[in-house]
Amino acid sequence: MHAVIPYVTAALLFAFGVYGVLRRRNAILVLMAVELMLNAVNLIFVTADATLRSALIGVPHEAWAYPSGEPHAGAVFALFVIVLAAAEVGVGLAIVLQYYRMLRAVAVDEVPLDPAVGTDERVAG
Amino acid sequence: MTVADALLLALGVIAVGSGALVVTTTHLVRAGLYLVISLAAIAALYLVLGAELLAWVQVLVYVGAVVVLLLFAVMLTRAPIGPSTDLDRPAWPAALIGAGVGIGLTALLADAFRWTRYALPETGTPQQMGQEIFGDWVLPFEVLSILLLAALVGAIVLSRPDIGARRDEEAEKH
Numbered sequence: 579m580h581a582v583i584p585y586v587t588a589a590l591l592f593a594f595g596v597y598g599v600l601r602r603r604n605a606i607l608v609l610m611a612v613e614l615m616l617n618a619v620n621l622i623f624v625t626a627d628a629t630l631r632s633a634l635i636g637v638p639h640e641a642w643a644y645p646s647g648e649p650h651a652g653a654v655f656a657l658f659v660i661v662l663a664a665a666e667v668g669v670g671l672a673i674v675l676q677y678y679r680m681l682r683a684v685a686v687d688e689v690p691l692d693p694a695v696g697t698d699e700r701v702a703g
Numbered sequence: 704m705t706v707a708d709a710l711l712l713a714l715g716v717i718a719v720g721s722g723a724l725v726v727t728t729t730h731l732v733r734a735g736l737y738l739v740i741s742l743a744a745i746a747a748l749y750l751v752l753g754a755e756l757l758a759w760v761q762v763l764v765y766v767g768a769v770v771v772l773l774l775f776a777v778m779l780t781r782a783p784i785g786p787s788t789d790l791d792r793p794a795w796p797a798a799l800i801g802a803g804v805g806i807g808l809t810a811l812l813a814d815a816f817r818w819t820r821y822a823l824p825e826t827g828t829p830q831q832m833g834q835e836i837f838g839d840w841v842l843p844f845e846v847l848s849i850l851l852l853a854a855l856v857g858a859i860v861l862s863r864p865d866i867g868a869r870r871d872e873e874a875e876k877h
Contacts, residue, residue, distance in 0.1 A: 579707040579823045584748060585812040587715035591722050591741075593805025598726030600797035604790050606776050607731070610738050613769065614722050617745050620761075624754045632821040650827045650835050653754040657836070660757075660764050661847050665854035667769050671776045672861040678780045679864070687792065 584625040592618035603685045605674045609667060616663045620656040627652020707823050710751050718744035729786040735774045742766050753824040756832045 591614055598611025627650065678684055721740040728734050742765045749758035836844055 579705065579711060579751075579821055580818055581821050582813055582816040582818060583708065583711040583715055584752065585816055586809050587711075587719055587748070589808035589812055590719045590805055591745075592808060593801050594719070594722045594726050596804045597797050597801030600800055601726060601791055601794060603792055604731065604782075604787075606773060606780065606782075607726075607734055607790060610734055610773060611726055613738065613765070613773075614725060614741065617742060617765075620757075621745060621748060624749055624752050624757065627754070628752045628824040629816070629821050631824050650754075650831055651839070653757045653827060653832060654835050654840050656749075656754070656757050657760060657832075658840075658843060658847055660760060661851065664764055664769060665851055667772055668858045669854050669861070671772055672858040674776060675779055676861050676864075684780050685789070 579628075581625060581629045584621055588618040588621040588625065591615075591621070603687055605677070605684045605686050606671075608686060609670050609674070612670075613663060613667070616659060616666075620659050623652040623656045623659070625652075707751060711748065714744045714748045714751065717741075718748065729788070729790060731777050731782040731787060731790070732774065732784070735770055735777060738773070739766055739770050742770070753826045755826050756829045 595611045595613075595615030595618060598614065599608055602608050602611060630652075674684060677689075681690075718741050721737045721744065724737040725734050725741060728737060742761065746758045746761040746766070749755075749761060
């Protein structure tokens, strides 16, 4: 396997995620672009795990590179990132839905920065 | 060009292509469905790269839960069925920064790894993953469980208007 293929895939996915976060106005689409970026990072983790293990074949187990016998740290880190992403999307969507309930809008560039606007609408609604 | 290379290339093209459609489509619901394709292709990439458990967790958590949550939010915010015209900001700053990030990262990684061949890793079993998580990484695992609990409580408090610190503000108004 040529490791550069999944690495470049992850780099392009991350770039599209950055583009989506900056381009989109709808808060839900911004969250989708954030998911793309997190997945790119996960792909980097897994690929780095595979290439590192491949490069370390023959290195004795006591060496610095092996904290344990069979390293799968990349996959474990990717699992942790998936859990973090699930927590992020749960709280993020709760915020988006609460904002929609208050102001009937989901555009992130029209969020009123004046705190009085939000409270008035909330009490009225 | 081995079979693994061809698989990685095809799945990568699918993932990047549908990822591009996620950030450019004008249909809100279609963006969620393209996200499903992209995430499933990444899960298949994990399978090729030997992270079997991670691939199934990706399918269960991302395709099963996160995308369903996102589509629920699309429905709850009364998104229109057809194409929307007000989804995007002006393109050039985002395109500039996105292209900069993409070209920079691609150049960095391509220069670091060139066209070197690596042995395809053997598939990791769930047993190995469990030994890793509950052996070396047990403290981060427990911290994550606390974080998940905090996120759960936070989401409930955020989505229920009748609890939280708002009450005394409203009492002041009346």
